[in-house]
Amino acid sequence: xxxxxILGLLFIFVSLGGCASGSVAPDWQINVQGATERGIxxxxxxxxxxxxxxxxxxxxxxxxxxxxxxIARVELVRCAIRVASLVLEDxxxxxxxxxxxxxxxxxxxxxxxxxxxxxxAELLPPVHQRVLAGGAPALQTIKDPLSRLVAAGVLFKNGQxxxxxxxxxxxxxxxxxxxxxxxxxxxxxxxxxxxxDDVMEVARIxxxxxRILQTSR
Numbered sequence: 001x002x003x004x005x006i007l008g009l010l011f012i013f014v015s016l017g018g019c020a021s022g023s024v025a026p027d028w029q030i031n032v033q034g035a036t037e038r039g040i041x042x043x044x045x046x047x048x049x050x051x052x053x054x055x056x057x058x059x060x061x062x063x064x065x066x067x068x069x070x071i072a073r074v075e076l077v078r079c080a081i082r083v084a085s086l087v088l089e090d091x092x093x094x095x096x097x098x099x100x101x102x103x104x105x106x107x108x109x110x111x112x113x114x115x116x117x118x119x120x121a122e123l124l125p126p127v128h129q130r131v132l133a134g135g136a137p138a139l140q141t142i143k144d145p146l147s148r149l150v151a152a153g154v155l156f157k158n159g160q161x162x163x164x165x166x167x168x169x170x171x172x173x174x175x176x177x178x179x180x181x182x183x184x185x186x187x188x189x190x191x192x193x194x195x196x197d198d199v200m201e202v203a204r205i206x207x208x209x210x211r212i213l214q215t216s217r
Contacts, residue, residue, distance in 0.1 A: 028061045035061065036077060040146070043081050044178035068100035076108055083112050083153035084146065086184040112150070114157030131155065136164035145172050149181055156188070163192065179212055186212075 039054030055078055062070045075093035082089065094101075094109050107123040110116045121129050130138040131151045139155075142148040152169040155161050161169075166189050173182035186209050193201040 028064055031061045032058050032074070036074060040077065040081055043078075044085070044146075044173075044176070044180055046180045068097055069102055069105055072097050072101040072105045076105065076112065079109070079112055080150045081146070083157070084149040085181040086153060086156060086188065088157060111154060114154060127151075132158075135160055136162065136168055139165065139168045145176050148172050149178075152185075161188070163189075166192070179215075183209060183212055 035054045035058035039051045039058065042048075042050035042054060055074065058074050059071065062074055072094055075091065075097070079091035079094060091109055091112060094105075098106055098109065104123055107116065107120045110120065111124060111128065116124075116132070121132060124132075127138070127142050127147075128151060130141060131154070135155060139148055139151055142151055149169055149172050152161065152165050152172070155165050166185055169185045170182065170189065173179075173185060186205055190202055190205040190209070193205060
């Protein structure tokens with residue numbers, strides 16, 4: 001079936017791998033799973049070229065089905081990991097196909113973009129609804145670390161990333177070894193410390209950033 005982190009991101013309730021029925025998954029589903037997992041990990045650890053090639057592979061496999069919703073979900077995953085890393089850009093891949101997708105996919109895209117209408121929030125999983133309403137404390141209810149980090153990114157887009165949200169995001173990225181989002185969130189924490197004229201805190205964060213950059217060279 002699709003990897004757990006993608007299930008957490010896109011609330012896909014139907015197994016794509018046929019696990020529930022006991023049937024053997026078609027090759028394209030297995031290939032999509034592997035490519036998507038590798039693409040996610042590559043992006044979060046700063047290996048952009050690998051991420052690009054893996055998502056090209058995943059899209060090519062799904063394109064064989066002609067299923068717009070499945071294509072959209074892969075595009076949304078790619079956009080979600082960027083939100084988690086505070087890369088706040090349009091979800092162009094999804095936008096190209098959005099008119100042929102279901103309301104669930106469009107609502108999730110709006111959620112990632114920070115433009116979700118209140119009337120549509122009920123189409124999100126309950127944990128994400130709670131995050132939108134409750135901020136940092138609700139983030140801790142999301143067990144999957146990638147989904148938690150994406151939710152933190154959405155709060156940032158919505159102007160709701162207080163120090164507690166930033167701390168949760170930093171801890172999550174650090175625990176998983178995801179250097180790209182970790183560096184992004186540390187930069188936000190550093191800017192807040194600078195605005196507060198907290199020289200010691202700025203120095204501490206800079207040392208943290210330097211340690212990450214040194215290991216990635």
